[in-house]
Amino acid sequence: MSEEQLEHAIDTLKESGVRITPQRHAVLDYLLNSQGHPTADDIYKALEGKFPNMSVATVYNNLRVLKEIGLVRELTYGDSSSRFDCDTAEHYHIICEKCGKIVDFYYPTLDEIESLAEQVTGFEVSHHRLELYGTCKDCQEMEVSS
Amino acid sequence: MSEEQLEHAIDTLKESGVRITPQRHAVLDYLLNSQGHPTADDIYKALEGKFPNMSVATVYNNLRVLKEIGLVRELTYGDSSSRFDCDTAEHYHIICEKCGKIVDFYYPTLDEIESLAEQVTGFEVSHHRLELYGTCKDCQEMEVSS
């Protein structure tokens, strides 16, 4: 399943004229197969074994490239570091305020609010970002039991 | 008008047992009277004239305190630095991708999506964050004329 995604992503890279280096391939592969939403450092640490000489800058460079061609999205929360997401399908995120877990969440996109905003503000809206915050099931249970 | 807001905010500070120092007063005053959504550095630079010896840490300390008692909200975007907002009424933000301008935008809060998310994910939702991105009127005109 994610093999298919990977091949599709590589096709996109080729079309964009971006070279497919082993490091770039590995970053993409890691992002596609990671359930969570890793930080640049997560990715760096995860690939250290495979590429002992890899530099952090390479991770950042590749994330920037992947972002530019639309394969990856950068998520910035209150935290210190950005998180990266490979799921290209439109979706939202719900974040646990206790443990930091980020879960994907699908909902029909809010076209209505976009068009209203255009009328009110005169902006031309390109996209929006919505995040929900709360407590996940695990942390709820921990609160009860403690 | 903002005088009233300022007094109300100071009452809140007193109730919370937080001391009202000149620097703290100035940060609050600046936030209340600034139309934009300044960064910590914006505030620091703006108050440098009045408090030549003020430390950046003071700005951050005060912003943290003001956040803790709910007078100020911190907004984190893709940018490098956080922005701070004193408007306590619920509202959303629309951000210009060309010039970075942030405009307030009011919309009935999305209770519906919160309750749906609770059902789907099992989270207990506390709040959400929504931002719209696009091009503001000024930047649209500049594109046409160029």
Place this chain on the structure above:
DNA sequence: TACACTAATTATAAAGATTATAAAGTAATA
């Protein structure tokens, strides 16, 4: 008003994330 207590400020350093730079390496193409 003066005192004492505690919080806030200052100055400085440190931490952490990200970006810049230059040199060396490597993929693609003719």
Place this chain on the structure above:
DNA sequence: TATTACTTTATAATCTTTATAATTAGTGTA
């Protein structure tokens, strides 16, 4: 295979934010 442009590496620099310790200054009370 030679060339060219793109990538990686190693390192340093930058920038935002937080931590620390010493000094200063609010605030309540006598």
